[in-house]
Amino acid sequence: MSQLPCTQLPAWSALSRRFESHGRDFDLREAFASDPKRFDHWSLQAPFVFADLSKNLIDSTTEALLLDLARESGLQAHRDAMFAGERINNTEQRAVMHWLLRAAPADPSMPAQSVHKHMQALHHEVQHVQSQVLEFAERVRADDALTDIVNIGIGGSDLGPQMAVRALSDQCMPGKRLHFVSNIDGHELSSVLKQLRAQNTLFIVASKTFTTLETLRNAESAKAWFLEQGGAGVERHFVALTTNVAAAADFGIETCFGFWDWVGGRFSLWSAIGLPLAIAIGAKGFRAFLAGAHAMDEHFRTAPLQANLPVRLGLLDVWYRNFHGFTSRNIAPYHSHLQRYPAYLQQLEMESNGKSVNASGQLLGTGTAGVVWGEPGTNGQHAYFQMLHQGSDVIPVEFVAVKTPTHQLAGHHDALLANALAQAQALMLGQADPGGHRHFPGNRPSSFFLLESLTPQSLGALLALQEHRVFVSGALWGINSFDQWGVELGKVLAKDVLGRIHSGRLDGLDGSTEGLMRQILANTAKQDEPGF
Ligand code: F6P
Numbered sequence: 001m002s003q004l005p006c007t008q009l010p011a012w013s014a015l016s017r018r019f020e021s022h023g024r025d026f027d028l029r030e031a032f033a034s035d036p037k038r039f040d041h042w043s044l045q046a047p048f049v050f051a052d053l054s055k056n057l058i059d060s061t062t063e064a065l066l067l068d069l070a071r072e073s074g075l076q077a078h079r080d081a082m083f084a085g086e087r088i089n090n091t092e093q094r095a096v097m098h099w100l101l102r103a104a105p106a107d108p109s110m111p112a113q114s115v116h117k118h119m120q121a122l123h124h125e126v127q128h129v130q131s132q133v134l135e136f137a138e139r140v141r142a143d144d145a146l147t148d149i150v151n152i153g154i155g156g157s158d159l160g161p162q163m164a165v166r167a168l169s170d171q172c173m174p175g176k177r178l179h180f181v182s183n184i185d186g187h188e189l190s191s192v193l194k195q196l197r198a199q200n201t202l203f204i205v206a207s208k209t210f211t212t213l214e215t216l217r218n219a220e221s222a223k224a225w226f227l228e229q230g231g232a233g234v235e236r237h238f239v240a241l242t243t244n245v246a247a248a249a250d251f252g253i254e255t256c257f258g259f260w261d262w263v264g265g266r267f268s269l270w271s272a273i274g275l276p277l278a279i280a281i282g283a284k285g286f287r288a289f290l291a292g293a294h295a296m297d298e299h300f301r302t303a304p305l306q307a308n309l310p311v312r313l314g315l316l317d318v319w320y321r322n323f324h325g326f327t328s329r330n331i332a333p334y335h336s337h338l339q340r341y342p343a344y345l346q347q348l349e350m351e352s353n354g355k356s357v358n359a360s361g362q363l364l365g366t367g368t369a370g371v372v373w374g375e376p377g378t379n380g381q382h383a384y385f386q387m388l389h390q391g392s393d394v395i396p397v398e399f400v401a402v403k404t405p406t407h408q409l410a411g412h413h414d415a416l417l418a419n420a421l422a423q424a425q426a427l428m429l430g431q432a433d434p435g436g437h438r439h440f441p442g443n444r445p446s447s448f449f450l451l452e453s454l455t456p457q458s459l460g461a462l463l464a465l466q467e468h469r470v471f472v473s474g475a476l477w478g479i480n481s482f483d484q485w486g487v488e489l490g491k492v493l494a495k496d497v498l499g500r501i502h503s504g505r506l507d508g509l510d511g512s513t514e515g516l517m518r519q520i521l522a523n524t525a526k527q528d529e530p531g532f
Pocket of ligand 1: 157206209
């Protein structure tokens with residue numbers, strides 16, 4: 001990547017000038033009027049994902065400048081370094097190789113992934129562990145006594161598997177209930193435990209580091225509950241997914257599936273962390289999921305920049321964030337099974353690129369990741385779409401829809417698709433009522449992703465697409481997208497505060513924390529009074 005902050009690259013200045021002359025006042029309606037083939041020019045078929053980018057505030061001159069920025073920032077070399085296994089996560093001195101986990105396509109007609117020679121031994125190891133995980137998943141599927149599977153994990157050890165299991169719920173095996181517990185708030189675990197019988201439950205303790213407070217607390221409580229219920233055979237009912245096999249063994253878990261430090265937490269769904277999904281959709285389904293992602297990896301690795309969907313999306317993200325000044329993007333999945341997709345993308349994008357310094361530690365002085373948020377359509381329409389249409393901020397919307405549903409109910413899917421298309425249309429076209437309450441300014445940008453249907457392959461491709469677009473914007477900004485130091489300070493302080501809640505020691509605290517602690521401690525004291 002470039003050693004210079006992105007704002008000092010020549011293309012950045014050219015883009016600033018372009019924004020003043022042809023960006024600020026760009027009008028989508030005029031763009032369509034002057035180019036009847038705009039849809040064809042601005043849509044792209046990537047593996048399993050068709051993307052219509054035509055309703056974005058961009059023209060070909062601006063895109064050419066953004067491509068210059070990509071070249072000047074060293075995007076291609078950075079991408080190639082990832083696929084060569086170089087330690088591009090420089091602050092942790094780690095390679096970034098989640099793509100290697102999906103490098104063996106299930107479908108032999110897929111293009112072969114060229115795994116560099118020096119990585120082939122590692123690739124074999126990956127495939128060996130993968131086979132063990134998938135064999136275990138098949139054993140769980142065949143074990144009728146195991147009716148409930150509880151995944152205990154947080155962040156990347158929760159959001160990915162939970163989102164994917166929900167997304168593919170129509171393909172999930174009947175007779176197995178999957179639960180996800182992430183929050184240290186005991187309300188969550190206790191409400192799941194109420195539904196379980198110890199002898200019918202498998203607990204999966206998922207933690208890359210096996211040091212995460214929330215997960216360890218929940219796992220301890222689950223184990224205590226299991227023993228209290230007379231559960232026998234912890235080894236059969238608890239399994240760990242972690243890179244820290246020793247810590248899992250200390251915890252008393254014998255069955256453990258490992259992975260590698262070069263798999264970031266938010267990129268770990270493809271590793272052993274995907275076990276809940278493998279149990280839900282089976283080994284064949286999971287391999288198809290990997291194959292879909294692999295096809296997108298190949299597209300990202302080999303397609304020319306201007307025909308490369310992750311690249312095009314990453315360029316747009318930078319154009320919107322840094323030149324238009326848009327601070328968020330709405331995610332609008334028109335598929336109710338994609339309920340947790342926005343939450344998954346929040347971690348993927350905001351934990352990766354929510355940073356203010358570049359990889360060399362220099363302050364960037366410009367915006368990076370904005371806020372990613374959303375809910376499935378059409379529910380969002382009846383909540384916050386008002387703001388998307390008439391609010392004071394422009395918020396680009398990213399629609400996802402499928403052509404073919406997996407249900408048979410008449411009259412639903414056409415109406416769903418009509419809503420999605422109409423919303424995108426209304427955002428762009430607007431409606432004139434100058435000065436009136438029915439005025440829609442229009443010219444509000446959106447992208448539209450269309451999948452044939454929601455399958456393991458298409459979901460895998462969609463997620464890999466999102467991973468790589470985050471890679472692209474991160475590379476353009478010159479930041480390290482693969483560390484997450486920003487979450488550490490809160491963890492350290494929480495330990496201190498917990499100690500103080502136990503000891504009642506308040507010295508040296510800031511005024512607000514001290515005041516709140518006094519309230520909490522007074523309540524604890526009250527609860528200790530007889531008759532409370
Ligand atoms: O707190 C952030 C984080 O480190 C995420 O990056 C990670 O996905 C999550 O915590 C959970 O970590 P682990 O899998 O190690 O428990």
